[in-house]
Amino acid sequence: MSTLEDGDNEAALAPPPMSESPEEKFREFLAIRGEKLTAPRRLLVRHIFNSHKHFDADELVAELPSDAQGRKVSRATVYRTLRLLVEANLLRELRLTNRTAYEHDYGYPSHDHLHCTECNAVVEFRNDALRKLRDEVSREHGFRASGHRFVITGLCPKCVRARGPRRRLDLV
């Protein structure tokens, strides 16, 4: 449903009201499929959209609060819900390392990433030329682009300072 990442620019029907909350959007998505917005799921959407950090399943599990009875949402449910949120276009997968990272794909402007291979830091940036470039290339190849991922890998300023002085032949 026309996310910020979506390249399709036809306006088949009324644009969705960008004012609905992630939770509301998730509820709609589930309703359409005859599925339910349960307590664990509500807890997860709320928690996830309370901050704009990147995160992975493990971090999420660790951060989650326990309920009154000291029970946490199970790891299995976390994974299942993450899958749903991705299908609902509320989250986007990142795959920079062996574990899958997630970031908001709803209510958050389209952007790309700089990834420090040294300290694993991830910095976001916006660049409009990129989108144009993407559509150009897609057109040339007869593709219908629905999204893209542009990751620049290298050393962040901190790591450049930390080890930049070294020469670049130290293969051993």
Add this chain to the structure above:
Amino acid sequence: MSTLEDGDNEAALAPPPMSESPEEKFREFLAIRGEKLTAPRRLLVRHIFNSHKHFDADELVAELPSDAQGRKVSRATVYRTLRLLVEANLLRELRLTNRTAYEHDYGYPSHDHLHCTECNAVVEFRNDALRKLRDEVSREHGFRASGHRFVITGLCPKCVRARGPRRRLDLV
């Protein structure tokens, strides 16, 4: 060692002769680290650089020929060698799905990818503006870029024709 993907443009020492074979380049890389170009490793480099396909560890294992005694290179060695080839900048990792894909990063011009989310096809393209854009962005953020990955996701021409006619609200 100054690969096509490398953004560092200082010329610390004589540029490597681009005429040496992947096998030769691998041998040098290993020699520097006091390691050996063994029979299994030689078989792997040769096999891998005989074609320009993308591949993953599993496909590689499946394709590998058995020796005279009907033994194949073990899966463990395949993984270990792939890691080495990546370190040697002969191969590059791709990470489009859950399994790691590999492609040549030596003797093959720098390029990016269109990824069809329907049939999983991967098409390569070259675009020089992208590299410039990458360096610009890196500079703005104080990064020292060493590479990038730009993947445009969407439907390839074939899949557009196959299912393009459908409207775009079919969430169910």
Add this chain to the structure above:
DNA sequence: ATTTTTGCAAACCATTTGCAGCTGG
């Protein structure tokens, strides 16, 4: 009441690793 969801634990699957014996230089 019926269908979906949850939590647990076991299963999965790609990848990694310990180790004893083999091998290249």
Add this chain to the structure above:
DNA sequence: CCAGCTGCAAATGGTTTGCAAAAAT
């Protein structure tokens, strides 16, 4: 000869799944 390899099999680690109990409509 000796450091570095290989293969095997067992271990890992992230993610998925079967199933019976629990919850939602």
